Amino acid sequence: MRPLFSTLRRLLPGAVLLAAGLAASPTLAQTADRKTAIGGSISVLQYQGNLGGDFWKLSTPQKVGAGGHISRYLSRSFDLSLLGNYENYRFVAPRQPYPELNAKVGMIDLGLKLKMTGFIPEDFFIQPYLMAGGGAFLASSTGNYNGINPDGSLTPGSVQGFSSSIQAFEVFGLAGLRFRLSPAIALDIQTSQHYPFSDRIDNITTSSGKLHDRFLVQSAGLTIAFGKAKDTDGDGVPDRKDKCPDTPTGVKVDVNGCPLDTDGDGVPDYQDKCPDVKGLAALQGCPDADGDGVADADDKCPNTPAGVRVDATGCPLDSDGDGVADYLDKCPNTPAGVKVDATGCPIDTDGDGVPDYQDKCPDRAGPASNKGCPEIKAEDKKILNEATKYINFDFNKATLKTSSYAKLNQMVQIMNDYPDYSLSIAGHTDSKGADDYNLRLSYERAASARKYMLSKGIPADRIEARGYGETKPIADNKTAAGQALNRRVDFDPYLTGDTNAAEAKYGPAPTIADIKAAGNKLPGKKTTGTGAPRSRKAPLKKAPLKKAPVRKK
Template sequence: MKHSLFTTAVVGLGLLAAVPRSQAQTADQKFGVSGYVSTLQYRGDLGSNFWDLRHASYGGGLTLSRYISKGFDINLSGNQAVLRYPGDGSSFTNQNPALSNGRRFSANVTNLGLGLKFKLPVKDEFFVHPYILLQPGLAIVYTDRYASPTAANSRTSFGSFDGQVALGLDFHLTPGFGVFVQAGQHYLDRDDDRLDGVNSGSSNFFDKYDRYMQFSAGLTAAFGKAKDTDGDGVPDRKDKCPDTPTGVKVDVNGCPLDTDGDGVPDYQDKCPDVKGLAALQGCPDADGDGVADADDKCPNTPAGVRVDATGCPLDSDGDGVADYLDKCPNTPAGVKVDATGCPIDTDGDGVPDYQDKCPDRAGPASNKGCPEIKAEDKKILNEATKYINFDFNKATLKTSSYAKLNQMVQIMNDYPDYSLSIAGHTDSKGADDYNLRLSYERAASARKYMLEKGIPADRIEARGYGETKPIADNKTAAGQALNRRVDFDPYLTGDTNAAEAKYGPAPTIADIKAAGNKLPGKKTTGTGAPRSRKAPLKKAPTKKRK
């Protein structure tokens, strides 16, 4: 098979294309093509012609290199040359008499390798760059061997792993052109001596393997565009502002132009012809409030006054009074304020209207700004349960109850900011559902009376708790009497119903009717006693009920 430098170059180019691209910082021109001449010198079982150039044979090669960093390159190299021993093909002066017996050979050697080039990490612009090359690869050998000066040749060919270690110097003559010299030694991986046809049988590494030296010298042309990350026309190695946005005009150092010299580049400067502040994108601020003059609706704001985005004094609570004049700067949104920025207090009780449940009537803050019910009126309400009586086993009010109910009507008229909770209760005698209905109906009866006296319906609620909320022991007659009651509790309209706060939730009569339901239990308007929960063992005399 015919081998040529053209074949070597094609294979090398293909392998280089498969090498991953480095992402590290590189020189301006990071690819190189080197052409060179070389000579090979043998050392092995037959002898050695290392460092003997008297009968040198020459070849050549091609290297493609990729700059990775100032301390490391990677390359692909292909070389073809003739390796002979003895050097002139006939002289036996350097033979090993014990082994050669007149043997000689001539080999056409092609090697391809992937090289790792470790350079002295000097600056890229430095003139000379020493390096060490470690290059594993493949050797393809076509050899003619002669067992004696008169014997016919024995031709063979083979492929072998080929490892090269070399030292070299790169000389950078110009940014895109250089020369290099290199000396290295190749080792083949086979120990069957297919190169020279002789096996020494030695176990010593340096005697066991046939090897050869390669001396090379050549020219390197670097190519590739200088790296300009931001595309501003200034190479990165000279660019003092390498991250300039695309399309921005720059100076000779690669930095954006700044026409007015205020430290804000023109492409970011909203006022490129007038010196300004960086915080205001290059625009001036006459009153120093942090808002550019062109956007300032209050350009003469006093020094030190906090302003909003328009340059006007800040009004944090949005009440129309600037903070520096506002004595109450944290007023909730929507609250009406006076000239000092404080919430209006119409009745002057110290409770601002927005917190005052009774803004037109003075009252203490402890009672949410509403007048407190007088002690004598509270007493009437607290004792009302003693005077509200009903017909036996019915929800019909006795006429003796009217006087006390009229007093409560008057109290409700005197305190229009209050509502009244009416809660009915029974003792434990009788069936649960019967007692529950009776308590509802008695509470409703009292409510109805007061409504008929003109109290608005939304100011009175009636609930029934049956026998569930006793205040005394139901085992005694006295306790049962105390448990049969109707409570009257006032509360500020809008607050939690007083009965619910005291006893827990229970639907009002209005709730029950709104849901389309009937009051629980049997009707209590009759005169008969409710059925006991447990039937008596014998007939007992009828007892008075509630």
């Protein structure tokens, strides 16, 4: 044990001298830049145990010890420290017959320091901290009991001497204040309490097994951080002074670590294509006389009016490629390929407010709500909507009755008046009879109506006919009145090219033209016969209205 204490006494002064030598180098107090620090201190040991104690009794004559530490910066809030302390201690109990303890004590501990710099700046003058940890407690103690037996009992008048050598594990807690005397040196004032896992330092134990011996260390010392200043970008300016710490390698910088900017335009020389002339950052430091965003050296239209949008060459932009520059173009988003007028707007031949490229009827005026086509007049719509009431067939056949011709002729006239429309004819039956028979009959009746209108000169591609059989009733088939309503042929106009009106109303079904084009027969069971129109030369014009008789009063 004595060689160990002799070694500690020799090492501690050397550590202090090493710290003093490092203080002459360009260092800072321990931070993220300087992560390693060493320090030395002088200390006073105080004891509390079976013989009594002198905790916090500074008036008691004390022997001064020495200590040292090495610490490593972990984060803004934590350091890891290795501490060593050596003390030559003497205690005399202040009561007769004055038991005495003499001890040579060494402590070697590893501690985790909690710094308050998590809440205050690292360069603040006063920095409080806490530390806790554990390590080895080494002691060589002698003394006498003078009436206190080794088991703690009293025997007045007895005198017993003792000598013991202790090696035990200990834990400690520490509180300290650090004063930053300069960027290189800090003064630490600390108090720490040590609990060795042994009760034999004063050679007195009790039957309870409780550990009584503990020690208080009061110390003051210097700590010096060392290491190389961090310079992340390697520009010769340390990060703590560098206002531009991410400067690329090899770029010349000023005293603040920022890249040189010869013309003072805010664009550093190494990024400035025009380093001697003030320019714009957006143009890599080059000037732009007309302010169009194209550098003068690349501008094919250097006198473009202010505020005009330009293309990559600096000439006025024509976004839609219609040949009219945007700043003159009243319709700058015209789709590609659309013909425009002098103002850049799409041509509207019929002047209805719907441009030709969107107008389904570019040569006839109509509202935008009807895609630029003329709307069918209300009286004509009424004829079409009510036509189903007037189109009749022979019983159980698809033969048109002559009473139907007048209404069909009216619809032929409407189709001639509105050449932009097509007509959908849909046949329906009631639920009497077999389903497939009814389906065939509905097709045949729709076909008869279509055939009649085609015979009056309406092109075949403007009239579609199909049947739905009994699948789309509009009334109750359980009553005769409902059945009569369900036996019908609907006539619905729609703009040519739009969704077929019958399909929109009742759902898809193959047209008679589709069936014939596929080489198929009409669906369902063959009916009793379609017959033929009784007159293919029914009058096209409406019959003149009769004047109502004048009532006599």
